[in-house]
Amino acid sequence: LTKDRYPQVKRGSFSKLEQTHLQFFRDLLGSNRVITDEDECQSFNIDWIKNVRGFSQCILKPKSTEEVSKILAFCNNNRIAVCPQGGNTGLVGGSVPVFDEVVLWTGQMNKIINLDETSGVLVCQAGCILENLETFVGDSGLMIPLDLGAKGSCHIGGNVSTNAGGLRLVRYGNLHGSILGIEAVKADGEIIDCLSTLKKDNTGYHLKHLFIGSEGTLGIVTKVAIHCPSKPNAINVAFLGLKSFDDVLKTMKQAKQQLGEILSSCELIDEASLGLATGHLQLKCPLGVYPFYMLIETHGSNNEHDEEKMNTFLESIMADGLVEDGTTTNEVSKMNNIWALRERITEGSTHEGYIFKYDISLPTENFYSLVPIMKERMGESAKVVCGYGHIGDGNIHLQVIVNEFTQDALNKIEPFIYEYTSKLKGSVSAEHGVGFRKPKYIHYSKSPEAIALMKELKTMMDPNGILNPYKVLPS
Ligand code: FAD
Ligand code: S2G
Ligand code: ZN
Secondary structure, three states: OOOOOOOOOOOOOOOOOHHHHHHHHHHHHOHEEEEHHHHHHHHEEOOOOOOOOOOOEEOOOOOOOOHHHHHHHHHHHHHEEEEEEEEOOOOOOOOOOOOOOOOEHHHHHOOEEEEOOOOOEEEEOOEEEEEHHHHHHHHHOEEEOOOOOOOOOOHHHHHHHHHOOOOOOHOOHHHHHEEOOOOOOOOOOEEEOOOOOOOOOOOOOOOOOHHHHOOOOEEEEEEEEEOHHHHHHHHHHHHEEEHHHHHHHHHHHHHHHOOOOHEEEEEEEHHHHHHHHHHOOOOOOOOOOEEEHHHHHEEEEEEHHHHHHHHHHHHHHHHHHOOOOOEEEHHHHHHHHHHHHHHHHHHHHOOOOOEEEEEOOOOOHHHHHHHHHHHHHHHOOOOOEEEEHHHHEEEEEEEEEEOOOOOOHHHHHHHHHHHHHOOOOOOOOOOOOOOOOHHHHHHOOOOHHHHHHHHHHHHHHOOOOOOOOOOOOOO
């Protein structure tokens, strides 16, 4: 969706970048942390799925909170628009400029500040890559309570800013619960230190939640304190083949009942989405072909107990005729191969064609209902219509893949898919956020009063609107 495909978006009355501005940034950061070369700016201007493209001519690479503070104070005074960027793995166009906003990249803010091994609280800068944090705390027998396919690139500051859900939310909850403290910088450069490492602190309003999920529009997250649970001694994965969605629902219910507190992930993959991973990436599926697959994982403290629970669960769902086939393992390489079938669907999809990607929360019994409806609506005009995702949290990733983008295809999908979701009181963006692509749909999931209050908050926090303009809130 390049600039010309967004005729209705007009560049705000922000300053155009001048030599004096660049000089200020160079004096502050040093020339090697102010990127203006067009080729070097390119990757910061295009999002991961190459859906949106910006035209920034200046990428800033601060190393500290103080530098972020000085940058924002300067940009605020000079009305220069700023696009915060972490790993640039966001999927709603929130992480790249729309026009010529300055990009403030957190990649150089990647220091770990402290890990308290007793309380399990990690304090680090926002630009730490999720996988690096996972490795670091893993050495102390702890884990980051968040895991997603983008872990090799995404930054913890970006995860916080999108309130990323991921593959284990069903067990470890969302970041509003596991993030204990945040340090952020407001648009005027003021540093807000809410970097508490306490599990309980009810002194006044819980300001950290303003920055969790606000996608860089209320402030720039510079440090986070996150509670890291103990790394499980025992991990088991079951991969199941099922013939109907009704059986999927019954199996999920059994999993929640019989695996209870050790259930750490419950993911659904339909035949078409599995095909995108096995077909384009030559991944091997350990089962035959079925309409549905489930990936069920347990995290526990005692492998013997967990294997017994898992086997009892599998025997009961087999006896009830809920699954056609299944395999279970606790061998790391086999578990990784099974997880790859789920985690690399996104990557496999990119080889199929142009992807219309939807990230929807629906009432559990309707979780899959949109897929056959969209197949019907698209008919021959779509190569693939598929659904996969976090059924444990009621969050489906629905994809309509066509040869190339056409307005006609888009018109068949939108706003129908959003109206359908809204009628079922679902969410038009379950975990990826609103970004640049969905502000015009936020009203399908939020009341006019709620949107009005969000705008009041935005005006209070960022009166000149310099932080990630054109994103999240409808103009
Ligand atoms: P970016 O993409 O750089 O930015 C995301 C948003 O946050 C932008 O609006 C940006 O302006 C803002 N931002 C970034 N850093 C800061 C900061 N320090 N302060 C303020 N604002 C900031 N998402 C899920 O929720 N669950 C998944 O399971 C999941 N799986 C994925 C799998 C793949 C293969 C890919 C490519 C993406 C996936 N995503 C998933 C989407 C994406 O990875 C998440 O949204 C992630 O949290 C983005 O982190 P990031 O560092 O890349 O942020
Ligand atoms: C997932 C990744 C992005 C997508 O795989 O859980 O959040 O929609 C998604 O393909
Ligand atoms: Zn997801």
